[in-house]
Amino acid sequence: MNNIGTLKSSSSELDLDRPNIEDYLPSGSTIQQEPHGKLLLHDLLNISPTLSEAAGAIVDDSFTRCFKSNPPEPWNWNVYLFPLWCFGVVIRYLILFPIRILGLTLGWIIFLSSFIPVHFLLKGHDKLRRSMERSLVEMMCSFFVASWTGVVKYHGPRPSRRPKQVFVANHTSMIDFIILEQMTAFAVILQKHPGWVGLLQSTILEGLGCIWFNRTEAKDREIVAKKLRDHVQGADNNPLLIFPEGTCVNNHYTVMFKKGAFELGCTVCPVAIKYNKIFVDAFWNSRKQSFTMHLLQLMTSWAVVYDVWYLEPQNLKPGETPIEFAERVRDIISLRAGLKKVPWNGYLKYSRPSPKHRERNTLDLIAVHQFLGGTCQLCSLILLSNKTLPSQCCGDWRKNDVYLCVYLS
């Protein structure tokens, strides 16, 4: 079954000494049944594949793996490594950290003392004001990146300011926005955060044309979609940056992209970001740390090393749905950054799959038993009961990833 297959391929990421229980699960009924014309009770009641899948999910599942941060590996402390490590800690916390804080404070002072006058005094000259605000924000972001010694390599052509284009990138931490902003002033769409981050969002970033949304509000979606559309149409607005995953993932996997960014009718320019975990893990596990703690963690490590690739702009191909377009762009980004794809919706971090999704999966179960040589023997049964089925049944379900239709509908 293809979902056991996906489990197997993603589990090669695991440590070698961790056994893979999926290898040991019984592979369904050993009695092979010849295809019959009718749905047999025996086939329906053969629950061992389903049970195997459930046990596989209990033992290890691809969704939890997306959000696992690397535990800090203690060095093998012996006579000479321990003093060296202590020496390193002393340098990082007592020398580098104060220097960085000083540098950052200096940057803030310069920024605020230039931004506030520009913002208020140049009210009349919009174009000049906005270009100055942009340069100031870019400068501030460079200060930020310097404060944690960001070592970055940019690949690909620098983004140009044109109307009708959006940028999409994979998401690992809030600092993704800062490191991209350093090169080009983007208008980003972010979740509204509480605290000092929220304050920054509503004051300075507002001037760049950034858009906020609230994950918890249901009606918010349409309002935000409209704002996005308006923004892209304007030629003068900053290029829009969207993180279609919707949540921070640990930079080894990508979760499903939301189709909102892909149905705006513009060119999509993918950006791939890959962090090198050699000095610090830049994944912001928002369940475990606040953003301030995360920044402090970055500032007390040696450096943050990463690569940014600006990839070729993509357009919606004729006959392609936005969902397929999103998947294609996700393929491009995952390939470039060396990330594995998982078929889950990132928002499952915050909510449960509804019982409706479980029902959709029952179709998968029945289709597994009955899919023999191109005809779904279940469908004759369904036609009898007058229920409409999604067209994914009847031979096509194996082409589409079954989870795809469950979560993006």
Place this chain on the structure above:
Amino acid sequence: MGNTSSMLTQYDIEEVQQHCKDAFTQQEIVSLYQRFCQLDRNNCGFIPSDEFLSIPEFAVNPLSQSLLRMLDGLNFKEFVAFLSAFSPRATLHHKIEFIFKVYDTDCNGKVSFHDVLRALRDLTGPFMSEKQREKL
């Protein structure tokens, strides 16, 4: 997570192995313990049903409700015993016993017509009417 195997002593591992009738090797038990600790977020010694439902792959499984019934309030030994039915070293009898337990929802030792109907309902969801199921 890297230190949990030190909390599990050799005696513990052997005890668990004996409890599940040698269905798992010691290395497997260590890995299962790491997974158990990962799922048991509050460190209360057992995994609440909520935790299982927060694994999307498990929650979309049609049999998740019946399995949850069997999985409620399991400590680590019982957790391993539960999963031992899926090990290749488990006997056929053990596996059949497990499947029987999944069907026997009212835990009376017998699989009645209602038990089968309920299982069928779980598996087929809204795609079959009650009458069709009873006919089968």
